[in-house]
Amino acid sequence: MKKIAILGSTGSIGVTSCDVIRVNKDYFQVVLLTANTNYELLAKQANEFRPAYLYISSKELSQKLTTQLQYAPKIFYGDTGLLDAVCECGANILLNALVGSMGLLPTLKAIELSMDIALANKETLVLGGDIVTSLAKSKGVKILPVDSEHNAIFQCLQGNQQRPLKRIILTASGGPFLRTPLKELASVTPEQALKHPTWGMGKKISIDSATMVNKGLEIIEAKWLFDIPSTMIDVLIHPQSIVHGMVEFADGSLLSMLGPTSMSIPIAHALFYPNSEYNSLGQTLDMSKGLNLEFISPDEERFPLLAIAKHVAQELGTKPAVFNAVNEVAVKSFIDGKIRFTDIHSVVEKVLSLHTNSKKYDLKTLLEVDSWARNKAEELLRGTK
Amino acid sequence: MKKIAILGSTGSIGVTSCDVIRVNKDYFQVVLLTANTNYELLAKQANEFRPAYLYISSKELSQKLTTQLQYAPKIFYGDTGLLDAVCECGANILLNALVGSMGLLPTLKAIELSMDIALANKETLVLGGDIVTSLAKSKGVKILPVDSEHNAIFQCLQGNQQRPLKRIILTASGGPFLRTPLKELASVTPEQALKHPTWGMGKKISIDSATMVNKGLEIIEAKWLFDIPSTMIDVLIHPQSIVHGMVEFADGSLLSMLGPTSMSIPIAHALFYPNSEYNSLGQTLDMSKGLNLEFISPDEERFPLLAIAKHVAQELGTKPAVFNAVNEVAVKSFIDGKIRFTDIHSVVEKVLSLHTNSKKYDLKTLLEVDSWARNKAEELLRGTK
Numbered sequence: 127m128k129k130i131a132i133l134g135s136t137g138s139i140g141v142t143s144c145d146v147i148r149v150n151k152d153y154f155q156v157v158l159l160t161a162n163t164n165y166e167l168l169a170k171q172a173n174e175f176r177p178a179y180l181y182i183s184s185k186e187l188s189q190k191l192t193t194q195l196q197y198a199p200k201i202f203y204g205d206t207g208l209l210d211a212v213c214e215c216g217a218n219i220l221l222n223a224l225v226g227s228m229g230l231l232p233t234l235k236a237i238e239l240s241m242d243i244a245l246a247n248k249e250t251l252v253l254g255g256d257i258v259t260s261l262a263k264s265k266g267v268k269i270l271p272v273d274s275e276h277n278a279i280f281q282c283l284q285g286n287q288q289r290p291l292k293r294i295i296l297t298a299s300g301g302p303f304l305r306t307p308l309k310e311l312a313s314v315t316p317e318q319a320l321k322h323p324t325w326g327m328g329k330k331i332s333i334d335s336a337t338m339v340n341k342g343l344e345i346i347e348a349k350w351l352f353d354i355p356s357t358m359i360d361v362l363i364h365p366q367s368i369v370h371g372m373v374e375f376a377d378g379s380l381l382s383m384l385g386p387t388s389m390s391i392p393i394a395h396a397l398f399y400p401n402s403e404y405n406s407l408g409q410t411l412d413m414s415k416g417l418n419l420e421f422i423s424p425d426e427e428r429f430p431l432l433a434i435a436k437h438v439a440q441e442l443g444t445k446p447a448v449f450n451a452v453n454e455v456a457v458k459s460f461i462d463g464k465i466r467f468t469d470i471h472s473v474v475e476k477v478l479s480l481h482t483n484s485k486k487y488d489l490k491t492l493l494e495v496d497s498w499a500r501n502k503a504e505e506l507l508r509g510t511k
Numbered sequence: 512m513k514k515i516a517i518l519g520s521t522g523s524i525g526v527t528s529c530d531v532i533r534v535n536k537d538y539f540q541v542v543l544l545t546a547n548t549n550y551e552l553l554a555k556q557a558n559e560f561r562p563a564y565l566y567i568s569s570k571e572l573s574q575k576l577t578t579q580l581q582y583a584p585k586i587f588y589g590d591t592g593l594l595d596a597v598c599e600c601g602a603n604i605l606l607n608a609l610v611g612s613m614g615l616l617p618t619l620k621a622i623e624l625s626m627d628i629a630l631a632n633k634e635t636l637v638l639g640g641d642i643v644t645s646l647a648k649s650k651g652v653k654i655l656p657v658d659s660e661h662n663a664i665f666q667c668l669q670g671n672q673q674r675p676l677k678r679i680i681l682t683a684s685g686g687p688f689l690r691t692p693l694k695e696l697a698s699v700t701p702e703q704a705l706k707h708p709t710w711g712m713g714k715k716i717s718i719d720s721a722t723m724v725n726k727g728l729e730i731i732e733a734k735w736l737f738d739i740p741s742t743m744i745d746v747l748i749h750p751q752s753i754v755h756g757m758v759e760f761a762d763g764s765l766l767s768m769l770g771p772t773s774m775s776i777p778i779a780h781a782l783f784y785p786n787s788e789y790n791s792l793g794q795t796l797d798m799s800k801g802l803n804l805e806f807i808s809p810d811e812e813r814f815p816l817l818a819i820a821k822h823v824a825q826e827l828g829t830k831p832a833v834f835n836a837v838n839e840v841a842v843k844s845f846i847d848g849k850i851r852f853t854d855i856h857s858v859v860e861k862v863l864s865l866h867t868n869s870k871k872y873d874l875k876t877l878l879e880v881d882s883w884a885r886n887k888a889e890e891l892l893r894g895t896k
Contacts, residue, residue, distance in 0.1 A: 281764060285670015289787040292795075362798065372769070377791035378776045379666060384757070384765040391763045402674040406762035410677070413747065417806040421798060 130397070131158035131179075131215050131241070133208070133232055134223035136167040138328050139246045139272065142389045143221055144171055146397065149405045153398070158215035160208060163187060169194035181211040209235050221272070221397065222247040225330050226454050227447075227496055230254045234489070237261045244396040246272035248347045253447045253492055255350030270396040271351055275344055277392030278371030278383035279352065290376035293358045296344050297370060298424065300363040301336040308428060312468045316461050333457045337470055338424065342435020346446050349439060356439035361432065363422040368411065386411045430471045434478070443485040444495045445478065451499035452477040459507050469507075477502045515782070516543035516564075516600050516626070518593070518617055519608035521552040523713050524631045524657065527774045528606055529556055531782065534790045538783070543600035545593060548572060554579035566596040594620050606657070606782065607632040610715050611839050612832070612881055615639045619874070622646045629781040631657035633732045638832045638877055640735030655781040656736055660729055662777030663756030663768035664737065675761035679737065681729050682749040682756060683809065686721040689750060693813060697853045701846050718842045722855055723809065727820020731831050734824060741824035746817065748807040753796065771796045815856045819863065828870040829880045830863065836884035837862040844892050854892075862887045 130147070134140045140159075147154045160181035161168040165188075172180055173196045181202040182188050188203040202211040212220065212235045220236040221244040222229050229247030236243060237258065245251070250258055262269050271277045275296050302321050303311060319336040320329060334340035341361050349356045362372075370392075372382040385391050386409045394406035411417075426433040431453075438445045456470040465473075477499055484491065515532070519525045525544075532539045545566035546553040550573075557565055558581045566587040567573050573588040587596040597605065597620045605621040606629040607614050614632030621628060622643065630636070635643055647654050656662045660681050687706050688696060704721040705714060719725035726746050734741045747757075755777075757767040770776050771794045779791035796802075811818040816838070823830045841855040850858075862884055869876065 281766060286787075295798075362801075374795070375787075377779060377787070377789065378770050378773070378794045378796065379780065380769040380796060381666060382767050382769060384767060385763050388763070394762060395764065402671075402760075402762070404762065409763045410759070411763065411765060413680075413806060414808065416747075416808060417804070419802070419804040419806075421802040421804075423799060423801060 127155050128153065128219055129157045129215075129217045130154045131160075131212065131217035131220045131236070132156065132223065133158075133160045133212075133220065133229070134162075134225065134247075135159040135171055136161040136164040137223055137225065139223035139389060139393065140221075141167075143223065143393050143397070144175070145407060146390050146394045146405075147175070149407060150394075150398075153404070157217050158211055160211065165191040166194065172199060173197070177215075179211050179215045181208050208232055212236055213239065217241050219244060219397070221393075222250060223272070225328060227253055227450060230258075230492075233258060234261065237265055237267050240265050240267055242268045242270065244270045244272050244393075246393075248273060248343045249450055251347045251350040252343050252450050253496065254489065255346065255446075256442075257489060257492075259350050259353070268399070269351065270399050271347075272389075272392055272396045273344065273347070274370045274385075274387075274389060274392045276348060276351055276371070277395055278369075278385075279348065279373060281383045281395065282371060282373040282381040283352065286373070286375070286381070291354065291358065292374040292376050293360055294348060294352065294354065295360050295362050295372040295374065295380075296341055296348065297362055297364040297367070297372070297421075298338060298341045299335060299367045300365050300422070300424075301338065303336055303428070304363065304365060311428075312466050314467045316463060319460070319467060329461055330454070330457055333460060333470075334453070336467070337453075338429040338432040339435065339453050339457075339470075341424075342432050342439070343450065345435060345439045346442075356436070359439075361424055363424050364420065365422075366417075366419055368417065368419055369421075384411060385409075431474060434471065434474060438478070441483055443483040444487050444492065445481065445483050447492050447495045448478055448481045448499040449474060451496045452503040455500050455503040456507065465507060473503055473506050476506055512540050513538065513604055514542045514600075514602045515539045516545075516597065516602035516605045516621070517541065517608065518543075518545045518597075518605065518614075519547075519610065519632075520544040520556055521546040521549040522608055522610065524608035524774060524778065525606075526552075528608065528778050528782070529560070530792060531775050531779045531790075532560070534792060535779075535783075538789070542602050543596055545596065550576040551579065557584060558582070562600075564596050564600045566593050593617055597621055598624065602626050604629060604782070606778075607635060608657070610713060612638055612835060615643075615877075618643060619646065622650055622652050625650050625652055627653045627655065629655045629657050629778075631778075633658060633728045634835055636732045636735040637728050637835050638881065639874065640731065640831075641827075642874060642877075644735050644738070653784070654736065655784050656732075657774075657777055657781045658729065658732070659755045659770075659774060659777045661733060661736055661756070662780055663754075663770075664733065664758060666768045666780065667756060667758040667766040668737065671758070671760070671766070676739065676743065677759040677761050678743045678745055679733060679739065680745050680747050680757040680759065680765075681726055681733065682747055682752070682754050682806075683723060683726045684720060684752045685748040685750050685807070685809070686723065688721055688813070689748065696813075697851050699852045701848060704845070704852060714846055715839070715842055718845060718855075719838070721852070722838075723814040723817040724820060724838050724842075724855075726809075727817050727824070728835065730820060730824045731827075741821070744824075746809055748809050749805065750807075751802075751804055753802065753804055754806075769796060770794075816859060819856065819860060823863070826868055828868040829872050829877065830866065830868050832877050832880045833863055833866045833884040834859060836881045837888040840885050840888040841892065850892055858888055858891050861891055 156175035390407040541560035608631040
């Protein structure tokens with residue numbers, strides 16, 4: 127039985143992971159569950175899976191959590207609590223389903239402790255790809271992609287690791303504004319942007335899908351996961367979200383992975399890898415009425431942040447940290463109704479232009495850059511509206 | 512350098528194989544080329560690749576062939592000449608691109624001589640699947656699929672051999688009559704039937720594509736190649752012929768192989784396997800303008816021979832030999848303008864109903880059944896028009 131820690135267990139990926147673990151009972155022992163603020167769901171999950179360790183963001187929430195528990199786990203909270211919990215939990219595998227750049231440090235800590243990583247937090251590699259992949263290599267630790275796109279590519283590459291590669295293709299739904307007239311984009315509301323056409327997801331990732339920042343971050347993530355230059359990673363819009371990823375080999379063969387728009391399949395694939403005998407909750411793609419699959423090249427006028435992300439993915443260094451941090455701040459402002467949808471790319475572009483890229487960096491530099499970029503973004507945004 | 516024998520080198524697959532071998536010069540030494548009647552092309556190929564052995568069907572043709580050769584290979588001809596040529600040529604790998612049931616015996620002979628088989632002749636496995644796969648196993652010989660559909664499935668299964676399988680999906684173009692009104696099918700001409708919408712192929716296989724017999728034969732071929740029950744093999748019509756095959760795993764993941772409608776990719780993949788450093792003639796799928804892929808469940812009223820083939824694939828025994836033999840005779844009659852398109856399925860159905868299936872059989876029985884079925888079909892066809 128493997129010991130598993132789930133960071134972000136009350137989010138969309140976390141909840142589905144719990145569903146997967148529930149139906150594969152004898153395989154995992156849950157040792158740590160964590161939440162930001164949703165103590166009620168965390169308590170419910172804890173009462174079911176009985177992990178010895180829990181984490182929630184504040185002392186106050188930890189007290190509320192305690193009142194709803196039917197047993198007495200050790201509860202961590204506060205700024206350093208999450209890393210302490212990871213250190214103490216003794217997991218063999220850690221599922222990182224945190225949102226945003228806060229995912230980096232726990233991943234690094236877990237790798238240091240030789241835990242395999244099932245990675246749903248793309249910022250881990252966007253910010254610290256170099257540091258994380260080097261450490262994982264030296265520790266002999268696997269980084270298993272949970273993102274549906276990267277898991278799809280990972281599946282296509284199985285058994286083909288030696289085969290000369292031409293490129294990787296990440297598919298994108300195109301989000302809710304794929305066909306919105308360009309001039310209307312400035313006035314779209316957060317409610318419109320949050321209506322993702324094919325996937326039910328968290329707020330941050332839904333906005334990132336509408337701007338295609340999400341795909342930009344995935345290019346950087348794929349670069350590190352599969353150890354290839356970002357110029358070998360292309361994006362195709364595929365509004366049906368049925369083909370999750372493709373790999374084109376030098377001989378002209380393309381392998382692609384298709385499946386229902388259900389996260390339980392990539393989650394199960396990553397958690398159980400290399401074992402393939404598991405219950406992924408039995409979802410299948412309904413092909414009985416046929417299928418109609420479209421693939422469209424993305425229009426960079428509509429998705430300027432994708433073009434910026436591609437440039438950032440080529441430059442690397444500390445630029446991805448800036449790109450990501452500014453986007454996080456801007457997306458939050460947009461969701462809060464403080465800026466327009468089209469302001470997101472303006473502020474990202476502006477802060478990037480103010481940043482001097484540094485190709486050699488350590489963790490401390492990264493965190494400083496992250497913090498600088500957030501401050502700069504907030505400063506600019508205060509002047510936006 | 513591997514020694515290769517190409518049976519059927521002047522046909523569509525044979526010519527493309529020569530193209531592939533030409534651009535990968537240091538990998539193969541051609542030791543045998545064979546043709547049925549096209550001595551001029553065979554001479555041209557021989558003068559280029561200089562195999563020590565050639566075969567052509569008759570003594571007369573062998574004399575014509577000799578006059579066009581710029582060197583002096585040993586030339587076999589006549590009924591037993593093909594098997595003698597296979598015996599003597601000393602190949603490491605034999606590409607069987609013969610058309611029809613005449614492909615079976617040379618495959619068996621080559622396996623006995625421990626040659627790997629690159630298989631484009633589907634009748635080899637349709638007729639003798641049981642015998643051929645058992646012999647290949649005992650001889651430790653690889654059977655590598657050249658058919659684009661089976662090669663696609665083979666690619667999808669690489670690295671996934673241990674993964675629980677739900678089903679295999681063979682894609683079909685649907686042929687030229689996919690949308691022809693049903694009542695017009697009785698009066699379609701051979702010229703119309705030979706116009707394949709996506710692939711340029713030989714006559715026999717073009718008609719088999721129009722009736723979907725081709726897909727029926729491929730179900731039986733896949734059953735033996737991948738060692739799975741035929742009930743786990745489904746067919747989907749995909750008019751664009753871009754997705755060549757799919758594999759659905761128990762967890763709901765589907766892997767599919769896409770590529771341009773070019774046989775050089777599966778041919779190169781099979782010939783070089785497991786080596787992946789080769790020139791496949793550089794063809795790529797153009798996705799720059801996007802793609803639109805349709806998948807439709809086949810209508811068995813339109814394609815009655817597909818329904819019959821599925822039944823035959825479940826029954827096995829000597830039934831596939833009958834199905835194949837009668838179809839060969841009927842297709843020839845249709846091409847010669849002697850019967851209607853819809854008579855093909857009537858005669859196949861009729862002869863199958865007269866046959867007593869035998870689940871245990873040897874090669875001799877198979878050849879007797881094949882011969883009985885042809886005679887019976889010809890007898891019935893004489894009464895048709």
